[in-house]
Amino acid sequence: MSVPSGERKARCLSASQIAKDAGTFEIWSARQGCEEVDLTADLPADLKVHTDEVFNLTGRLPQAWIDQRSKTHRRLPRLADPDFLEFLSSAHISAPELFSSRVQHDEESIRMLRDLQAISIAWSNAERMRQSSRKWSEADYAGSVYHHVRATAVRCSELRSQCSISLPQPLAKQVTAKEVRILNAQTAKPDGTLFLPTRLLVNLCRNENSPFKTLSRPSKKPDTVLSAAGGESSFRYQSTLCKKLPDERVFEIASAFWEDKKPSQDELDVAYRQNRMATTSALRQLHALNVPAPVFGIVWAEGCVRAHVDWWRVDKGDLRICSAAYSGPQSQDTRRTSTAFHQWDLAKPSDIIQVYLLIRNLDRWTTGRFCQSVISAVTKFASEVQAGKTSLVPWRRKGDVGRLVKEVQGPPLEVAGESVSSGEPGKRVKTKKCRKKRRSSSASQAHT
Numbered sequence: 001m002s003v004p005s006g007e008r009k010a011r012c013l014s015a016s017q018i019a020k021d022a023g024t025f026e027i028w029s030a031r032q033g034c035e036e037v038d039l040t041a042d043l044p045a046d047l048k049v050h051t052d053e054v055f056n057l058t059g060r061l062p063q064a065w066i067d068q069r070s071k072t073h074r075r076l077p078r079l080a081d082p083d084f085l086e087f088l089s090s091a092h093i094s095a096p097e098l099f100s101s102r103v104q105h106d107e108e109s110i111r112m113l114r115d116l117q118a119i120s121i122a123w124s125n126a127e128r129m130r131q132s133s134r135k136w137s138e139a140d141y142a143g144s145v146y147h148h149v150r151a152t153a154v155r156c157s158e159l160r161s162q163c164s165i166s167l168p169q170p171l172a173k174q175v176t177a178k179e180v181r182i183l184n185a186q187t188a189k190p191d192g193t194l195f196l197p198t199r200l201l202v203n204l205c206r207n208e209n210s211p212f213k214t215l216s217r218p219s220k221k222p223d224t225v226l227s228a229a230g231g232e233s234s235f236r237y238q239s240t241l242c243k244k245l246p247d248e249r250v251f252e253i254a255s256a257f258w259e260d261k262k263p264s265q266d267e268l269d270v271a272y273r274q275n276r277m278a279t280t281s282a283l284r285q286l287h288a289l290n291v292p293a294p295v296f297g298i299v300w301a302e303g304c305v306r307a308h309v310d311w312w313r314v315d316k317g318d319l320r321i322c323s324a325a326y327s328g329p330q331s332q333d334t335r336r337t338s339t340a341f342h343q344w345d346l347a348k349p350s351d352i353i354q355v356y357l358l359i360r361n362l363d364r365w366t367t368g369r370f371c372q373s374v375i376s377a378v379t380k381f382a383s384e385v386q387a388g389k390t391s392l393v394p395w396r397r398k399g400d401v402g403r404l405v406k407e408v409q410g411p412p413l414e415v416a417g418e419s420v421s422s423g424e425p426g427k428r429v430k431t432k433k434c435r436k437k438r439r440s441s442s443a444s445q446a447h448t
Contacts, residue, residue, distance in 0.1 A: 012184035015167065019273040028182050031170040032280050032321060039309055039324035047294050051309055053369060054296060054361045055326065057354045059100035062109050066092045072105045079110075080117060087120040087349050095350035115152045119356045122148035126303045126346040138260045138301070142191075145346055146260065146300050150192065153359035157255070157366040158195040164243040165190070165254070167277065167397045168284040171319060174406045183401040187243045190278045192298075194256040194362060195241075200371050201251045204378055211382030212239065212249060215392055237396050241285055253291075253374055254282045255366040258298035271299040272308065279310040280321050284395035287312045287319060291377040293370055296362060297323075305355050306341040 018024050029035075043051060064072035065088055076085060092099055103109065125144040129136050150159065164187045175183055205212040216235045236245060240252035257278040259271035275297035282295045294311040307326040312319060328342030344351040344358075384390045 015188035063101040091349035190257040214382040256296040290381040303346040
C-alpha cells in the first residue's frame with residue numbers, strides 16, 4: 001500500500017503499546033495464529049516430557065537437612081547461620097514435599113545448599129518489603145529480590161536483559177488498513193531472555209556441510225505461500241531471534257522469557273501479553289526450523305511469580321501458536337481451569353525455593369533436552385532441505401505490512417473534514433472548501 005506524496009504515514013505501534021490494549025493485542029495475536037488453551041488437556045504428548053522436567057519441583061532437597069536424627073543435620077550449623085536453618089525449617093513445615101530421603105547430601109546438594117543461602121537473602125528482602133508501609137517499585141523488587149533468584153539459578157544457559165528480538169511476519173495473506181499500524185511492529189524487548197549458548201551449537205555452523213551452511217544456500221524447492229507474505233528471506237536473519245545480527249554466522253535460539261510488572265491485574269495481563277509476543281517469535285523460529293519444543297514465559301509482579309507454557313502446532317495446514325497458563329501441580333481431587341495461574345509468593349520460604357528450582361530447571365533444560373531437540377531437528381531439517389523435500393519458511397518481520405491490504409471499492413469515508421475513497425487509500429477528493437480556496441488563489445494571481 002503506497003502512501004501518496006505529501007501525506008504522512010502513521011507510525012506503527014510498539015510491542016508494549018500493543019500489549020497494553022487487549023483489543024489491539026487480539027488483532028495482533030489473531031493475525032499470528034495465537035490461541036489460549038489448557039495445559040493439561042491440550043499439550044501434545046511428545047512435549048509433556050519437557051514440561052514435566054521444568055515443573056519438577058518436589059523431592060529435590062535432601063531430607064537429611066531437616067531430619068534432626070541425621071548427622072548431616074547436626075553438621076549444618078557449621079555450614080550455615082541460624083537464620084538460614086530457620087528458613088529451611090519454615091519451608092519444610094509449609095511444603096514437606098520439597099524434601100526427599102532419596103536425595104543424597106552429595107557435592108551437588110552442597111552446591112544447592114550454597115545457592116539456597118543466597119535465596120534466603122532474597123526471601124528476607126521480599127518479606128521486609130512486603131511488611132513495609134512504603135510503596136516499592138518493580139525496579140526495587142527486581143534489584144532486591146528477583147535478581148538474586150535469577151542470578152543464583154542461571155548457571156548454564158545465557159541470560160540477556162532487555163535484548164531486542166524480532167517479531168514475526170503475520171500469517172494472514174490479507175490485512176485491513178486499520179490493522180497495518182498494529183502488524184507493522186517489528187521488535188519486542190523482554191525484561192529477560194534465556195538463550196541457548198551458541199557454543200553448544202557450533203557443530204551446526206562451522207564446516208562446509210553444516211546445517212547452517214546448507215540452509216544458507218538457495219532452496220531447491222520453490223517458496224511457499226507463507227514465504228511470500230514478506231518475511232526476511234536471508235537465512236542469516238532467520239537463524240537469529242535477535243533484532244541485531246550477531247558478528248558470527250550462528251544460531252541464536254531462546255527457550256524462555258520474563259517480564260517484571262506492577263501488581264495490578266491489568267499489569268499482570270499486560271505482562272502475559274508481552275510474554276506471548278516474545279514466545280510467538282521464538283516459536284515461529286522453532287517452527288521454521290521444524291523444532292518440536294515448547295517455550296516458557298514467567299511473570300514477576302510485587303514479589304509474586306506466574307508461569308505459562310507456549311508451543312506451536314499445525315492444524316489442517318494452518319500454523320497455530322498455543323499458550324497455556326501453568327495452574328500448579330495436578331491433583332486428583334482438584335480440577336483447574338486454563339485461566340487459573342498458579343502463583344508463588346516470594347515472601348514465603350517454600351515458594352521462593354520452588355521459584356529458584358523452577359528457574360534452575362529452566363536453565364538446565366535449556367542446555368539439556370531443549371538443546372538436544374534443537375540439534376537433532378535442525379540437522380534433520382537441513383538434510384531434507386538439501387534433498388529438495390522441503391524448504392525454509394521465513395518467519396521474521398520485514399518491510400511494510402501495508403502491501404497485504406486488499407483495496408476494496410466502497411463509499412467514501414469522512415476523515416478530518418475531507419473525503420477519502422476506500423478504493424484509493426489516501427487520495428484526496430476535492431470538496432467545496434478546497435475548490436473555493438483554489439478559485440480565490442487563482443483570482444489573486446490574475447490580479448497580480
